[in-house]
Amino acid sequence: MGTEWRPSACVLCACNCGIEIKLDGRHLARVRGDKAHPSSQGYTCEKPLRLDHYQNGADRLTHPLRRRPDGTFERVSWDTAIGEVAARLRGVAGAHGGESIFYYGGGGQGNHLGGSYSGSLMRALGARYRSNALAQEKTGLFWVSDRMLGTTVSGDFEHCEVALFVGKNPWQSHGLPRARPTLREIARDPARCMIVIDPRRTETAEMADIHLRVRPGADAWLLAAMAGVLVQEDLIARDWLAAHATGLDEVRAVLRAVPVSGYCATAGVPEELVRTAARRIAAAASVAVFEDLGVQMTLHSTLNSYLDNLLWLLTGNFGRPGANNPPILFAPFITFSHHGPKAERFSPVAGARIISGLVPANVVAEEILTDHPRRYRAMLVESANPAHSVADSPRMREALDALDLLVVIDVAMTETARMADYVLPAPSQFEKWEATFFNLEAPANYFHLRPPVLDPPPGTDLLPEPEIYARLCEAIGALPEEKVAPLRAAAGRGRAAFGQAFLAAMADPALAKIAPVLLYRTLGPALPHGAAAAASLWAQAHRVAAAHPEAVRRAGVEGEGAELGDRLFDAVLDSPSGMVFTLDEPGDGWDRLGTPDKKIHLALPDLLAELAALGPGPAGHPDYPFVLSAGERRAFTANTIFRDPAWRRRDAEGVLRVSPKDAADLGLSDGSRARVTTRRGSVEAVVEITDTLQAGHVSLPNGLGLTYPGESGQATTGAPPNELTAAEDRDPYAGTPWHKHVPARVEALPA
Numbered sequence: 001m002g003t004e005w006r007p008s009a010c011v012l013c014a015c016n017c018g019i020e021i022k023l024d025g026r027h028l029a030r031v032r033g034d035k036a037h038p039s040s041q042g043y044t045c046e047k048p049l050r051l052d053h054y055q056n057g058a059d060r061l062t063h064p065l066r067r068r069p070d071g072t073f074e075r076v077s078w079d080t081a082i083g084e085v086a087a088r089l090r091g092v093a094g095a096h097g098g099e100s101i102f103y104y105g106g107g108g109q110g111n112h113l114g115g116s117y118s119g120s121l122m123r124a125l126g127a128r129y130r131s132n133a134l135a136q137e138k139t140g141l142f143w144v145s146d147r148m149l150g151t152t153v154s155g156d157f158e159h160c161e162v163a164l165f166v167g168k169n170p171w172q173s174h175g176l177p178r179a180r181p182t183l184r185e186i187a188r189d190p191a192r193c194m195i196v197i198d199p200r201r202t203e204t205a206e207m208a209d210i211h212l213r214v215r216p217g218a219d220a221w222l223l224a225a226m227a228g229v230l231v232q233e234d235l236i237a238r239d240w241l242a243a244h245a246t247g248l249d250e251v252r253a254v255l256r257a258v259p260v261s262g263y264c265a266t267a268g269v270p271e272e273l274v275r276t277a278a279r280r281i282a283a284a285a286s287v288a289v290f291e292d293l294g295v296q297m298t299l300h301s302t303l304n305s306y307l308d309n310l311l312w313l314l315t316g317n318f319g320r321p322g323a324n325n326p327p328i329l330f331a332p333f334i335t336f337s338h339h340g341p342k343a344e345r346f347s348p349v350a351g352a353r354i355i356s357g358l359v360p361a362n363v364v365a366e367e368i369l370t371d372h373p374r375r376y377r378a379m380l381v382e383s384a385n386p387a388h389s390v391a392d393s394p395r396m397r398e399a400l401d402a403l404d405l406l407v408v409i410d411v412a413m414t415e416t417a418r419m420a421d422y423v424l425p426a427p428s429q430f431e432k433w434e435a436t437f438f439n440l441e442a443p444a445n446y447f448h449l450r451p452p453v454l455d456p457p458p459g460t461d462l463l464p465e466p467e468i469y470a471r472l473c474e475a476i477g478a479l480p481e482e483k484v485a486p487l488r489a490a491a492g493r494g495r496a497a498f499g500q501a502f503l504a505a506m507a508d509p510a511l512a513k514i515a516p517v518l519l520y521r522t523l524g525p526a527l528p529h530g531a532a533a534a535a536s537l538w539a540q541a542h543r544v545a546a547a548h549p550e551a552v553r554r555a556g557v558e559g560e561g562a563e564l565g566d567r568l569f570d571a572v573l574d575s576p577s578g579m580v581f582t583l584d585e586p587g588d589g590w591d592r593l594g595t596p597d598k599k600i601h602l603a604l605p606d607l608l609a610e611l612a613a614l615g616p617g618p619a620g621h622p623d624y625p626f627v628l629s630a631g632e633r634r635a636f637t638a639n640t641i642f643r644d645p646a647w648r649r650r651d652a653e654g655v656l657r658v659s660p661k662d663a664a665d666l667g668l669s670d671g672s673r674a675r676v677t678t679r680r681g682s683v684e685a686v687v688e689i690t691d692t693l694q695a696g697h698v699s700l701p702n703g704l705g706l707t708y709p710g711e712s713g714q715a716t717t718g719a720p721p722n723e724l725t726a727a728e729d730r731d732p733y734a735g736t737p738w739h740k741h742v743p744a745r746v747e748a749l750p751a
């Protein structure tokens with residue numbers, strides 16, 4: 001075994017904890033938390049110890065592949081792959097317009113550097129439509145937050161008095177730095193309080209002071225009741241709202257009319273507990289909130305996000321320590337259109353709302369499987385597995401099959417890659433420079449550019465994503481050498497000369513369109529240690545330094561003007577364990593309100609109308625009496641990043657969780673098998689009986705059902721959740737799926 005510990009990051013969830021890796025040959029033999037990482041500070045959960053299953057998976061891709069007419073793949077050279085993919089993309093754009101080329105993905109949980117170059121290629125082709133997993137989870141919240149605040153926020157759980165988790169189980173899913181110690185600290189401190197809204201008695205709910213055990217899908221009623229209590233008991237931050245918000249009267253009128261008792265009954269939560277929770281939120285010096293998939297993937301998801309925002313806004317929990325603050329994004333992976341229906345865009349076929357630039361994942365198949373002239377004809381997928389992760393897998397497969405061209409960039413032979421015309425293999429995230437753009441912390445925000453830990457495997461022919469995008473841009477003629485050469489020369493003369501030359505080049509719209517790839521080809525080669533892939537970050541560093549010079553200087557980077565941007569970039573290049581890149585002072589968040597009048601807009605008329613018209617509660621389905629939560633996060637799930645089932649030390653097949661009452665009614669026992677059937681499909685699963693679930697509620701994990709090479713050929717382990725979900729089960733505003741609310745039938749299977 002080697003003796004050196006090499007810094008990197010865990011790639012399994014958005015926290016991207018800093019880790020150190022000790023190699024044994026090509027194996028990630030030992031993994032420990034990196035104490036020098038400013039966010040995780042040495043913390044990790046148990047999952048990164050298993051990262052070798054990702055690094056050395058048996059279905060890692062080794063060479064570019066092209067599909068033969070009989071459906072099998074053949075190896076081709078990169079020149080052939082790039083030349084043919086470029087020609088076919090150009091062919092599709094020529095025949096049907098660049099708009100018919102669709103982009104999906106651009107980064108998983110930890111790899112966003114590659115995707116930062118994809119826009120160059122797409123813009124050069126004239127493509128306009130794209131999507132990724134955020135359009136399965138967060139776009140409803142983004143839409144609401146855009147209209148209310150013109151920005152996003154993140155909760156300050158380190159300093160909050162009250163922590164509110166809504167449809168979120170951070171003990172397992174993390175999402176906040178050092179989640180478990182942070183949760184323990186809140187739970188232990190009698191002055192602080194944890195409130196959890198979840199139908200399940202989760203690990204987090206077990207630690208909570210108040211667990212509002214909502215009926216699945218009834219969050220809108222519960223959250224409305226809580227907001228109703230705030231208004232009806234006059235617990236709102238009246239002076240604060242008068243100074244900072246508009247629309248209070250409209251909101252108050254609707255919330256005054258909320259029948260609190262009735263809504264608590266609908267939600268299945270004792271009214272007194274709901275009132276206690278609302279009063280505790282109102283009385284707290286600070287409340288930090290995290291809402292996640294439990295409410296974002298169930299009925300009324302966008303209304304849930306609105307009500308959630310109202311809970312903390314009506315109580316004044318914005319823009320101060322311990323509350324909810326807008327982070328400075330190093331690379332803005334969320335974009336805000338700043339208000340007004342005029343700014344809104346819709347997808348070309350289904351007319352679905354595009355939020356933060358993303359077409360809802362749930363309508364992608366619909367946008368392909370049609371004879372509409374504007375349908376998508378070609379698709380480029382990078383770092384995503386939509387054939388598995390998007391609702392309604394059978395339909396998604398049909399759609400991918402119907403495309404004129406499907407190109408997949410991945411590290412492994414995934415469910416999606418198997419359907420591709422061309423599979424383009426990339427080095428793993430430990431074999432190249434990488435970074436995550438999920439930098440969502442305030443007041444101290446972190447960025448971590450990771451150097452490679454080892455080389456790509458010998459005998460393989462892999463290219464990092466920036467190189468793939470650059471070569472494709474070159475092959476379609478978007479990166480003419482006569483424009484590139486002068487900039488490359490300027491990069492040789494130093495950063496200041498380059499900055500001036502690059503700024504001048506940006507006056508040329510054809511170059512501005514491909515700016516990231518242009519940086520990669522010009523500044524990239526001049527960067528130390530082969531860090532060419534970091535070139536796009538140079539522009540981001542300058543943007544951050546220009547917009548937030550004080551916050552950057554507080555983080556310890558010195559300089560004025562353009563020099564500050566260059567120094568920030570150099571500091572990023574020189575921080576293999578990550579760095580604090582901005583540090584806020586209390587109140588800084590107010591500058592980042594994106595509303596034109598710098599006020600918080602409380603009233604969203606469409607959602608207030610939906611709130612006023614909330615019916616009698618989620619309706620049951622006579623043929624499908626159970627609510628299936630299709631995609632729970634557990635100790636041994638990690639989306640589809642680990643494909644090797646051997647990474648799981650427990651729960652090998654991903655059990656179907658069932659309450660004791662349902663198990664008795666259905667004749668199920670622990671370890672027996674059951675069939676789960678929905679309108680869309682049917683799967684089998686092993687049963688686990690647990691009183692953490694309510695009667696009528698069953699759950700399956702996410703990320704299961706992957707096909708992986710085993711001892712006796714390809715084998716599929718566990719139930720793929722999206723064989724069960726229907727694309728039309730989605731939010732009316734944001735198109736986000738109702739994966740947590742799938743009407744289902746459960747039957748015992750013979751042993």
Ligand SMILES: Nc1nc2c(c(=O)[nH]1)N[C@H]1C(S)=C(S)[C@@H](COP(=O)(O)OP(=O)(O)OC[C@H]3O[C@@H](n4cnc5c(=O)[nH]c(N)nc54)[C@H](O)[C@@H]3O)O[C@H]1N2
Binds near residue numbers: 168172219
């Ligand atoms: N171990 C592990 N961690 C992960 C991941 C992983 O795959 N494995 N994935 C990462 C990703 S991509 C994400 S987006 C996050 C997601 O993180 P979470 O959103 O925390 O994960 P989930 O377990 O999917 O859902 C959270 C909770 O929603 C509850 N829920 C179900 N139905 C309802 C409902 O009707 N109302 C309410 N209020 N709650 C409901 C479930 O019981 C569950 O406890 O996790 C990240 N972290």
Ligand SMILES: Nc1nc2c(c(=O)[nH]1)N[C@H]1C(S)=C(S)[C@@H](COP(=O)(O)OP(=O)(O)OC[C@H]3O[C@@H](n4cnc5c(=O)[nH]c(N)nc54)[C@H](O)[C@@H]3O)O[C@H]1N2
Binds near residue numbers: 383630
């Ligand atoms: N039913 C149901 N469906 C769900 C969910 C659910 O709860 N229930 N959860 C949803 C959520 S929140 C999410 S985030 C999505 C996740 O689903 P996807 O967005 O499809 O992403 P992942 O499953 O994380 O897969 C990431 C892909 O990146 C590849 N990869 C890893 N490293 C690299 C690299 O360096 N380069 C390249 N090019 N590729 C790489 C992996 O092999 C894998 O194929 O699933 C969604 N789907």
Ligand code: SF4
Binds near residue numbers: 012013014015016044
């Ligand atoms: S919390 Fe997330 S990033 Fe951190 S070690 Fe666990 S899975 Fe990895």
Ligand SMILES: [Mo]
Binds near residue numbers: 133137
């Ligand atoms: Mo996610």
